[in-house]
């Protein structure tokens with residue numbers, strides 16, 4: 454099943470949130486980050502290494518908030534750890 458097929462399959466708002474980009478620069482979703490945490494990632498550096506997040510930072514252009522995703526990733530680590 455392709456990423457788009459899987460994305461279209463989900464129904465609940467909570468499921469849909471897992472397909473939202475957190476790191477827009479490297480197209481890393483909330484789900485990618487949660488899976489990394491479930492796999493043992495504990496720090497921002499772990500998430501960067503496992504998912505590739507923050508590897509090609511150009512946040513002012515790519516992220517709709519204009520900010521880097523680092524704090525958003527840290528919040529997800531706190532919630533799911």
Ligand code: FES
Pocket residue numbers: 475476477478479506507508509510511512515516520521522523
């Ligand atoms: S949004 Fe993650 S590095 Fe830019």
